[in-house]
Amino acid sequence: MTTEKLSVFNQYESEVRGYIRSFPTLFSKSKMAEIWDDDGKRYVDFFAGAGALNYGHNNPVINDAVIKYLQEDGIGHALDMATVAKRDFIESFVNNILKPRNLDYKIQFVGPTGTNAIETALKIARKVKGRKQVMSFTNGFHGMSMGSLSITGNSYYHDESYGVPGYTTQVPFHNYLGDKVDTIAYLHKILEDASSGTELPAAIVLETIQAEGGINVAGAPWLKSLREICDKFDILLIVDDIQAGNGRSSDFFSFERAGIVPDIVTLSKSVGGGHPMSIVLMKPELDKWSPGEHSGTFRGFNLAFVAAKAAIDKYWSNKDFQAEIKQKSEWVQQRMQQLALKFPKAIREIRGHGMIWGAEFRDPEVASKVCEASFHEGLVVETAGAEGEVIKFLGPLIITKELIDEGFDILESATTKVLAKK
The missing domain is CATH 3.40.640.10 (Type I PLP-dependent aspartate aminotransferase-like (Major domain))
Structure with missing residues (x-):
């Protein structure tokens, strides 16, 4: 049971903890734009450590450099x-x-x-x-x-x-x-x-x-x-x-x-x-x-x-990565637009630039429930805004187009299920 696995945190960690409440599982492994919990369940990452993981989880280029440095004392x-x-x-x-x-x-x-x-x-x-x-x-x-x-x-x-x-x-x-x-x-x-x-x-x-x-x-x-x-x-x-x-x-x-x-x-x-x-x-x-x-x-x-x-x-030693980001950002924008067009009564507008985009929901409670449902379906995504009314795309910059699509497919599915219950 997830509750049992999280019991040590519930018992000993301060009540100030936040993200563990949004993503209630015991994470154990990660690679680039994917995360796994200790049951082996896989998640697409639209969160990127709140923007701290633009280059992804355990990026081999970065890990290799750090490991080499440690091994050389x-x-x-x-x-x-x-x-x-x-x-x-x-x-x-x-x-x-x-x-x-x-x-x-x-x-x-x-x-x-x-x-x-x-x-x-x-x-x-x-x-x-x-x-x-x-x-x-x-x-x-x-x-x-x-x-x-x-x-x-x-x-x-x-x-x-x-x-x-x-x-x-x-x-x-x-x-x-x-x-x-x-x-x-x-x-x-x-x-x-x-x-x-x-x-x-x-x-x-x-x-x-x-x-x-x-x-x-x-x-x-x-x-x-x-x-x-x-x-x-x-x-x-x-x-x-x-x-x-x-x-x-x-x-x-x-x-x-x-x-x-x-x-x-x-x-x-x-x-x-x-x-x-x-x-x-x-x-x-x-x-x-x-x-x-x-x-x-x-x-x-x-x-x-x-x-x-x-x-x-x-x-950043040349412009290739920058060009790649711009191509991906255009695709993220398209998928955001598709989401808004599919749920016009639920989503007020979308806005963003580059690889940071948000869909503003008319009802903050719906946005929260969509994120919760998305997590159960295998997507880590959070809300932003004064009342948590905006679902925010903040995936790693190295995320693939295939994973962007998979994540937005989950978002669409979760939104459909949440709205069906209203």
Whole structure:
């Protein structure tokens, strides 16, 4: 019985556990875009570790590099000391990611989670500009530590007793108020009006594609206008590319499609090739830290450096992988459209970009039940959005077309069964 197999978790693990409730089985094995439980049941993965496994589970290119490094007694933990693994990662990242995109950034290793990167970005922005206020956007999600929570929109993650810091303002994201309201004009007005009650922020933080917020995609012209506003008012632009970056948008960075250059970029999740790693990219003139002013014990996890270098060398040394992602993204979009056309009374709309797509259901309860039914049929998929109303495709970038089709066939079957019971 599954209940018996999960009893140790129910008895000893904190009630805060979440995904185990959505996917109640004992997983034992995984490969690329497939997972198996200890009974041998196979699942197609449309979840990818919440975006941490863009290169799939147990990718042999990455595993081989890590295993070789371990067998040669490579340095594992080194804080921020110099290691061969770190040097090799930096060189690969600069030569394959930054230079081809004409990006000039200093790299700060923080770690090991995405929220560490956000906290660091907020801290350096406030230090450099000498202002405490920061702006973020409705429906944004930036992490679960105190500073990150202060710029996260969803009230589900807030509690006054946490003592979440102030000095933050949320403003409407692109199309948050509908396509007839210009949210950029609104932002410009409150920044230029001395009577708006809004302090000039040190930085504006955003995801160009809001993932947890419901797959909300900022248009390229909107992003360009936001960059212009930041330049005009001397505000730093921080792009949180923790989930939408690392190739998820079909470009390595999600902001490339808009032709903008952020002042600061945060990366985590898949940047470590499946291993814990988090970095902050900042324009060189912003690197105002004194030695040791910001630190962390696990900001130098060398297995992540090895894994990340292997992934970058394999997938980003030329444009082949990027072209492959774009082809797959077109197919995912087609399958999403087919799903919406088949269930027009249940699905309000679809939206997305690259390899991140969502189907917004009119009834959040139906979306939840469809995910539950899909899991029973062999698909790992989750919801997003303020009320969990969006079913989100977030499969590994290396997923095959055959597995995409299999997963969407399961989604269609599950939706049919759930709606038949209403």
